[in-house]
Amino acid sequence: MRAIVTVIGKDKSGIIAKVSSVLAANDVNIEDISQTIVSGNFTMIMLCDLEKSRLSLAELNETMRHTGAEAGVSIHVQHEDIFNAMHNV
Amino acid sequence: MSLINRNQIIETIDMVEKEHFDVRTITMGISLLSCIRESAEETARLCYDRICKKAENIVKVARELGEEYGIPVINKRVSVTPASILAANFPGRETALAKAFDKAAETCGIDFLGGYSALVNKSMTSFERSFIESIPEALAETKKVCSSVNVGSSKSGINMDAVKLLGETIKRAAELTRDADGIACAKFVAFCNAVEDNPFMAGAFHGTGEGETVINVGVSGPGVVHHALKNLKDASIDEVAETIKRTAFKITRAGSLIAKEAAKRLGAEFGIVDLSLAPTPVIGDSVAHILEEIGLESVGAHGTTAALAMLNDAVKKGGVMASSSVGGLxxxxxxxxxxxxxxxxxxxxxxxxxxxxxxxxVCSVGIDMVAIPGDTPASTISGMIADEAAIGMINNKTTAVRVIPVPGKKEGDSVEFGGLLGSAPIMPVSPYSCEKLVSRGGRMPAPIHSNKN
Structure with a gap:
């Protein structure tokens, strides 16, 4: 199963390192990653494979929410199907 | 990023975070026909057991789905077989069922349970009359039980005896909950052309044409539609309609995905997605504000009906494209x-x-959550029900009345129901009587166009 991890917030150093180390520690594989900074706002979107993940999707979401709170950014982990359903006919 | 692009991901997150997009309700319909026994006690006990068994995991599953898809599920509800059928063997003892329903709702942790209902659109049996008379006590003595009565249909006409009885029923329900501003009436709705798969309260019940256990989902998103229209300042009305349609499509697709997954995890059949735009008292979650964004100084201005008709139709067109199982209201x-x-x-x-x-x-569903003066005569409330039922009957649509004659309050006063039920000023009703019309009783014949065979 694949999930989309979205990180949104004020830009500062170490955000990618922090997020990816938590994912790695839980055996979540990052398949694709893209990021931009628009007027100081950081947006990173990752496509992750949860096949070998130690955590369920709901648990990972909660873990990442804490990570986001620590780093001062907002992090969402969502099943990729929701985006496919809403945006593709 | 595969088929999904960045803007679509951000748009989805914004819909939830900034525009109040949510799945308004996951409602499990449960057939209780197998629980019918001779006595009230045994029937109530079996109903309690069956509801608790079937709906045991609904709260847990709803929370999981909210976490996994990133779209919160606000209400978890249950609808059951119309209780008047379950109580046919023990007239006078019906409230035992309401208490069992309330206890089951408490045990399962759900928000509301609907189905303390009767379908008397053509005529009433003696046990149905007794059942309707039990509704005020049932609502006053329970917290989570909702009730509805279907008084008419396009096929059968309007049961005016039931319409008369309901005016009195609503008055008594208000009186029994006088200390709480007649709150029992907020849990009761009178219908014409009631639907069997409605996930929304207070009118949800699990029709006898339905299966064993069904999941029906109500999506929402007035805020999302409102936001989409903010960028269309100078657009023509057909462009506005097109934007509403596209937005409704996205909302419904999300609801449909969550509904199917919920059904799978709960071991139930997937029923329908209800496309209703359901507001909450929160700022940014208002249907009235959509109408105002379309171009009204205030909802209620001339042009309101036209704007609402367009909105309602566009939501349906987008929704029907998004799910092949659209139903409810x-x-x-x-x-x-x-x-x-x-x-x-x-x-x-x-x-x-x-x-x-x-x-x-031109929309669903009727005179809804309207607070009226406490001294409004029962016959005037019956007149309101008859008017709405007539609109439904003639136009082949569902209509409803949910009014609260707030004891001790008059026009200009205000009432606070709290939570999702919100607050309201007391609205004036016509001072002229319809007592004679209502007291005639009988059945208003079905319209000529009901003869389609």
Whole structure:
């Protein structure tokens, strides 16, 4: 199963390192990653494979929410199907 | 990023975070026909056991789905077989069922349970009359039980005896909960052309044409539609309709995905997605504000009915494209106390009961959550029900009345129901009597166009 991890917030150093180390520690594989900074706002979107993940999707979401709170950014982990359903006919 | 692009991901997150997009309700319909016994006690016990068994995991599953898909599920509800059928063997003892339902709702942790209902659209048996007479006590003595009565249909006409009885029923329900501003009436709705798969309260029940256990989902998103229209300042009305349609598509697709997954995890059949735009009293979650964004100074202005008709139709067109199982009420809701834009319009006098009635001819579902003076005669309430039922009967649509004659309050006063039920000013009703019409009783014949065979 694949999930989309979205990180949104004020830009500062170490955000990618922090997020990816938590994912790695839980055996979540990052398949694709893209990021931009628009007027100081950081947006990173990752496509992750949860096949070998130690955590369920709901648990990972909660873990990442804490990570986001620590780093001062907002992090969402969502099943990729929701985006496919809403945006593709 | 595969088929999904960045903007779509951000758009989805913004819909939830900034525009109040959510799945308004996951409602499990449960057939209780197998629980019917001779005695009230045994029937109630079996109903309790069956509801608790079937709906045991609904709260847990709803929370999981909210976490996994990133779209919160607000309400978890259950609808059951119309209780008048379950109680046919023990007239006078019906409230035992309401208490069992309430206890089951408490045990399962759900928000509401609907189905303390009777379908008397053509005529009433003696046990159904007894059942309807039990509704005020049932609502006053329970917290989470909702009740409805279907008094008419396009096929059968309007049961005017039931319409008369319901005016009195609503008055008594208000009186029994006088200390709480007649709150029992907020849990009761009178229908014409009631639907069997409605996931929304207070009118949800699990029809006898339904299966064993069914999941019906109500999506929502007035805020999302409102936001989409903010970028269309100078667009023509057909462009506005197109944007609403596209937005409704996205909302419904999300609801449909979550509904199917919920059904799978709960071991139930997937029933329908209800496309209704359901407001809450929160700012940014108002149907009235959509109408105002389209171009009204205030909801209630001339043009309101036209704007609402377009909105309702566009939501349906987008929704029907998104899910092949659309049902329930599927129309914009215009409850007064539950929509901040409607509350403001009622306070300023911009919207009146007459305009609300006109609006119900083009949307779902009727005179909804309207607080009226406590001294309104029962026959006037029956007249309101008859008017709405007539609009439904003639136009082949569902219509409803959910009014609260607030004891001790009069026009100009205000009432606070709290939570999702919101607050409302007391709206004036016509001072002229319809007592003679209502007391005639009998059955209003079905319209000529009901003869289609």
């Amino acid at each position: 599927s129309g914009a809701f215009i409850p007064v106390s539950e929509d901040i834009g409607m509350i403001n319009a009622a306070r300023s006098g911009a919207i009146t009961l007459a305009k609300l009635e006109a609006m119900t001819a």
